[in-house]
Amino acid sequence: MNIQTNPAQIEKTSASFPAITEEPIRSNYLPEERLRLLGESLAKGDLTDLFGLTPFDFQARIRD
DSSP states (O other): OOOOOOHHHHHHHHHTSOSOOOOOTTTTTOOHHHHHHHHHHHHHTOOSOOTTOOOOOHHHHHHO
8 A cells, every 4th residue: 555645755656666567467368448348248148158257146255
């Protein structure tokens, strides 16, 4: 958690991160627009099968 409140300090601390870092795991999966469309299709129930996606009982998991 960053507790700096001075914007100048925040800039200094952000600049200290290494320039070379790993790419986010989503970056090579699909472009943002296609991910949005995929999420929209999933929410509407248009997709019936997506590799690796299985039904999930949220209430049971919350009780755990």
